[in-house]
Amino acid sequence: MQLQRGRPRSFAVDTAVERAMGVFWSRGYHATSLPDLLRATKLSRGSLYAAFGDKHSLFLLALDRYIADALTRMESELAPGRDPVDGLRAYLTGYVERTRGTNGRRGCLLVATAMELAGQDAEVGRRIAGFFKAMEIKVADALSRAKAAGRLANGVEPSSAARILVCFVEGLRVVAKPGPTPTTSQATVDALIDRFIS
Amino acid sequence: MQLQRGRPRSFAVDTAVERAMGVFWSRGYHATSLPDLLRATKLSRGSLYAAFGDKHSLFLLALDRYIADALTRMESELAPGRDPVDGLRAYLTGYVERTRGTNGRRGCLLVATAMELAGQDAEVGRRIAGFFKAMEIKVADALSRAKAAGRLANGVEPSSAARILVCFVEGLRVVAKPGPTPTTSQATVDALIDRFIS
DNA sequence: CGATATATAGACCGATCGGTCCTTAAATCG
DNA sequence: CGATTTAAGGACCGATCGGTCTATATATCG
Numbered sequence: 001m002q003l004q005r006g007r008p009r010s011f012a013v014d015t016a017v018e019r020a021m022g023v024f025w026s027r028g029y030h031a032t033s034l035p036d037l038l039r040a041t042k043l044s045r046g047s048l049y050a051a052f053g054d055k056h057s058l059f060l061l062a063l064d065r066y067i068a069d070a071l072t073r074m075e076s077e078l079a080p081g082r083d084p085v086d087g088l089r090a091y092l093t094g095y096v097e098r099t100r101g102t103n104g105r106r107g108c109l110l111v112a113t114a115m116e117l118a119g120q121d122a123e124v125g126r127r128i129a130g131f132f133k134a135m136e137i138k139v140a141d142a143l144s145r146a147k148a149a150g151r152l153a154n155g156v157e158p159s160s161a162a163r164i165l166v167c168f169v170e171g172l173r174v175v176a177k178p179g180p181t182p183t184t185s186q187a188t189v190d191a192l193i194d195r196f197i198s
Numbered sequence: 199m200q201l202q203r204g205r206p207r208s209f210a211v212d213t214a215v216e217r218a219m220g221v222f223w224s225r226g227y228h229a230t231s232l233p234d235l236l237r238a239t240k241l242s243r244g245s246l247y248a249a250f251g252d253k254h255s256l257f258l259l260a261l262d263r264y265i266a267d268a269l270t271r272m273e274s275e276l277a278p279g280r281d282p283v284d285g286l287r288a289y290l291t292g293y294v295e296r297t298r299g300t301n302g303r304r305g306c307l308l309v310a311t312a313m314e315l316a317g318q319d320a321e322v323g324r325r326i327a328g329f330f331k332a333m334e335i336k337v338a339d340a341l342s343r344a345k346a347a348g349r350l351a352n353g354v355e356p357s358s359a360a361r362i363l364v365c366f367v368e369g370l371r372v373v374a375k376p377g378p379t380p381t382t383s384q385a386t387v388d389a390l391i392d393r394f395i396s
Numbered sequence: 397c398g399a400t401a402t403a404t405a406g407a408c409c410g411a412t413c414g415g416t417c418c419t420t421a422a423a424t425c426g
Numbered sequence: 427c428g429a430t431t432t433a434a435g436g437a438c439c440g441a442t443c444g445g446t447c448t449a450t451a452t453a454t455c456g
Contacts, residue, residue, distance in 0.1 A: 010434090028314055030228035034414060044434045045415080055414065105317050111372050112313040116226055118376040119303050129376040153393075161391035163382065164366065171369030174309050178316040178327035184361065191358035195351075195393040209403090232444060240403045243445080253444065 013051060016041040021062035025109040029059055029114055060123060066109045067131050078138050084145040085197055088165075091139070092193065095169045098186045104180035108173040136166050146197070153198040161196055168192060200293050211249060216240040219260035223307040226314055227257055258321060263372075264307045265329050276336050282343040283395055289337070290391065293367045294383045302378035306371040344395070351396040359394055366390060 019040045023032050032056065038045060052058040077094065098104070105125040110131060118125040140162035148151050152161075172185065217238045221230050232253065246291060250256040275292065276285040296302070308329060314324040338360035342385050350359075370383065 026317075028228070030226070031314075033412080035412095045436080046417080047433055049415070050433085067340065088278045107313055107317060114372050115305055115310040115313050115376045116229075119224075119305060125376040132373050132376070134271075155392065160382075160386055163386040164390050164393075167366050167369030167373055167386070168362065169365075169369065170372040171365030171367065174312050174368040174372060175330050175365055178323040178330070184358075188358055188361040188365070191355065192362050197383065231442080233442095243406080244447080245403055247445070248403085 010040070011043060011047070014041060016048075016051070017058070017061045017065055020058050021065050021109070024059055024062050025066070025112075026106055028112050030116065060127075063109065063113060063124065063127055067127060070110070070131070071134060074135065074138050078142040080141075080145070084142045085151050087142050088139070088146065088197075089193060091142075092165070092169065092189045093186065095172050096189055099172055099176035099180055099185055101180060104176040107177045108170075111170055111173045121177065132166060136162050139165050140165075143196075151197055153196055156196050165192075209239070209241060209245070214241060214246075214249065215256070215259045215263055218256050218264050219307070222257055222260050223264070223310075224304055226310050228314065239245050258325075261307065261311060261322065261325055265325060266309070268329070269332060272333065276340040278339075278343070282340045282347065283349050284342065285340050286337070286395075287391060289340075290363070290367065290387045291384065293370050294387055296380055297370055297374035297383055299378060302374040305375045306368075309368055309371050330364060330368075334360050337363050341394075349395055351394055354394050364388075 019042075020037055023036050023040045025131075027036065034045065034048075037043075037055070037058070037154070038048060041048060043051070048058070052061065073092065073094070077091045098108075110128060113124060114128045118128045140158045143156075143158035144153065144160050147156070147158055152158075172188075175181075176185070217240075218235055221234050221238045225234065230253075231242065232246075235241075235256070236246060236251070239246060241249070246256070250259065271292070272289065275289045276282070296306075308326060311322060312326045316326045338356045341350065341356035341359050343352075345354070345356055350356075369388075373379075374383065
């Protein structure tokens with residue numbers, strides 16, 4: 001970003017990335033065309049390529065933004081200062097809310113990208129794997145704090161339970177994609193929590 | 199399919215569908231091109247279009263085949279005649295095996311299709327939703343038999359437990375996509391079973 | 397054999413893909 | 427003011443997309 005003499009940038013890079021993220025999120029990488037991105041970002045072809053290089057680079061920025069948002073949300077839900085059981089409940093319930101109605105139909109950019117690109121695109125693969133790992137660590141940490149407080153059911157081991165929860169929430173996003181089952185999801189989450197919390 | 203006078207069909211429709219399935223499975227729908235399909239099926243353009251109509255129709259046949267295979271496998275794993283707990287273990291362990299090494303990288307056609315197309319393509323959406331429903335019913339049935347045999351942990355309800363297991367296995371396929379974690383998956387499955395079986 | 401049916405090979409189609417480039421308008425600087 | 431910089435708009439590019447069609451070769455029938 002250089003000194004701005006002459007006409008200043010009429011668009012904020014951040015909001016352009018955010019809008020692009022929305023398109024990739026709704027359609028997936030391959031099904032998103034340049035015209036789609038231009039419409040969403042309100043940029044001209046020239047501006048978009050000057051600012052972001054190419055479609056793939058812009059996608060990586062959008063993916064990074066999505067990941068950062070998800071991690072930020074998790075950090076507040078599972079904050080060390082908070083009651084770990086409340087945090088875990090909030091964390092899981094958040095996924096239920098995100099699979100309701102229109103949101104459910106939209107799915108999850110991370111899951112869609114994992115399935116669409118992670119196998120072929122190393123750059124993407126690293127980001128996705130890193131996210132799942134980070135998520136697992138945060139959940140495991142919350143479970144450890146719950147265990148220390150004597151709130152875990154007998155025989156529950158934080159690290160393996162964390163892996164179970166991570167698989168579960170990602171699976172929720174898959175199963176909810178074709179047709180969300182609004183009422184049952186929360187009950188399913190409650191039943192799951194019931195197996196781990198005493 | 200009409201009477202075959204003259205040169206007989208030099209290819210079997212079934213094996214062509216199976217080969218096409220393999221390509222869609224590895225690359226996803228949008229990223230699979232006609233040349234990809236021709237190479238895999240060893241058909242000419244003309245033959246492929248004469249036999250299947252278009253790319254989308256061929257994809258639906260491939261998806262149906264994948265679903266039928268999955269249901270067949272489940273029916274043997276969770277057969278009513280078999281010990282339900284053994285069946286559930288075999289069912290879950292099957293997913294662990296399918297996420298190892300190269301297989302894991304390949305992912306799952308159903309999950310990938312759910313994320314890539316189920317939101318936009320009603321025909322596909324119905325198939326995916328139907329599969330998840332069928333799977334849930336089969337698992338719930340096995341859990342019911344386990345419960346009747348007094349093999350379930352206290353407080354476990356078959357129908358909600360089935361929803362949990364379905365989400366878990368589909369999530370396994372997502373998390374395993376970017377980089378399989380071979381050794382831990384079985385341990386994770388064991389830890390999960392441990393929460394439900396007494 | 398000749399008639400018929402099937403599949404191959406590949407030319408061909410319009411549309412769209414991602415990406416480059418050039419002109420013009422607008423805004424800020426000295 | 428004029429010089430400079432930024433972005434918009436859109437023409438334009440080669441490549442590829444899914445899909446059609448026309449030979450041509452081959453096999454099976456009567």
